Amino acid sequence: MNVNLELTDHCNIRCRMCSQSLRDEAHGAPMRFMDFETWRRGLAGLAGLPDVHLCPHWLGEPTLHPAFDGFVEYAFAVNGPNRLFQRFKLHTNAVILSPERSRRLVRLANAPPGPASAAPGTFEAVHFSIDAATVASYAFVKGADHGERVFRNVARFIELRGAAPFPVVHLTMVVQEGNRGDARAFVDRWTRVLSAANRSFRVTADWPPFDQDAIYLRRLNTGDQAGADAWHAQACRDVGLVGTARPPGSF
Numbered sequence: 001m002n003v004n005l006e007l008t009d010h011c012n013i014r015c016r017m018c019s020q021s022l023r024d025e026a027h028g029a030p031m032r033f034m035d036f037e038t039w040r041r042g043l044a045g046l047a048g049l050p051d052v053h054l055c056p057h058w059l060g061e062p063t064l065h066p067a068f069d070g071f072v073e074y075a076f077a078v079n080g081p082n083r084l085f086q087r088f089k090l091h092t093n094a095v096i097l098s099p100e101r102s103r104r105l106v107r108l109a110n111a112p113p114g115p116a117s118a119a120p121g122t123f124e125a126v127h128f129s130i131d132a133a134t135v136a137s138y139a140f141v142k143g144a145d146h147g148e149r150v151f152r153n154v155a156r157f158i159e160l161r162g163a164a165p166f167p168v169v170h171l172t173m174v175v176q177e178g179n180r181g182d183a184r185a186f187v188d189r190w191t192r193v194l195s196a197a198n199r200s201f202r203v204t205a206d207w208p209p210f211d212q213d214a215i216y217l218r219r220l221n222t223g224d225q226a227g228a229d230a231w232h233a234q235a236c237r238d239v240g241l242v243g244t245a246r247p248p249g250s251f
């Protein structure tokens with residue numbers, strides 16, 4: 001069962017394709033940050049539920065929460081041996097991703113096995129919403145001039161993860177008007193980064209599984225679905241996408 005415990009509905013950027021960025025109030029009420037007691041009780045309430053896949057996000061950017069690191073540390077501290085959740089996924093725009101935070105996430109994902117530890121692979125994935133290959137298209141699509149910073153933060157996360165098996169990364173671009181010419185450069189950029197880290201990965205046009213890293217050209221959901229589908233199909237053709245798993249450096 002998928003469970004989203006939304007740490008915040010605030011966001012630090014304004015993506016053109018995101019309804020969160022189109023409204024002053026994401027849930028029809030002033031935006032907030034979850035307090036620790038709500039997080040503690042929410043986690044405790046997962047006990048006994050079947051096969052919980054936990055994501056600390058719904059709308060908003062979870063890393064924007066001022067206590068994000070402590071909240072995630074706490075979740076893993078009380079989860080041994082998977083008594084609350086079996087899988088954990090982080091979705092982030094990577095605007096706020098310091099080396100310390102990256103190391104913390106990699107450490108939590110690769111804690112040594114033991115009777116009181118969660119099973120290896122519990123922290124299975126980080127989904128990076130990048131959505132551009134250039135600073136110009138990033139600024140247009142994401143509504144903020146953070147392109148260089150995001151590209152650097154994600155690349156550094158992959159470098160710091162090194163050979164650690166978890167979490168896998170999904171490097172995502174929602175194909176849309178402002179970035180539909182970026183597909184080749186997007187795939188090339190992240191192919192270089194993943195290959196330098198000696199990671200196996202796939203390039204995909206649909207939601208990737210969690211068995212290895214992925215570069216994901218995502219279809220936009222919109223009112224003009226036929227138009228968005230055509231952009232997506234062209235982006236896939238631009239990269240020769242066949243969606244098969246590839247060893248490092250072979251794409």
Ligand code: SF4
Pocket residue numbers: 011012013014015018019020021059060061093129
């Ligand atoms: S980063 Fe996520 S929550 Fe924020 S505007 Fe973009 S898609 Fe929406």
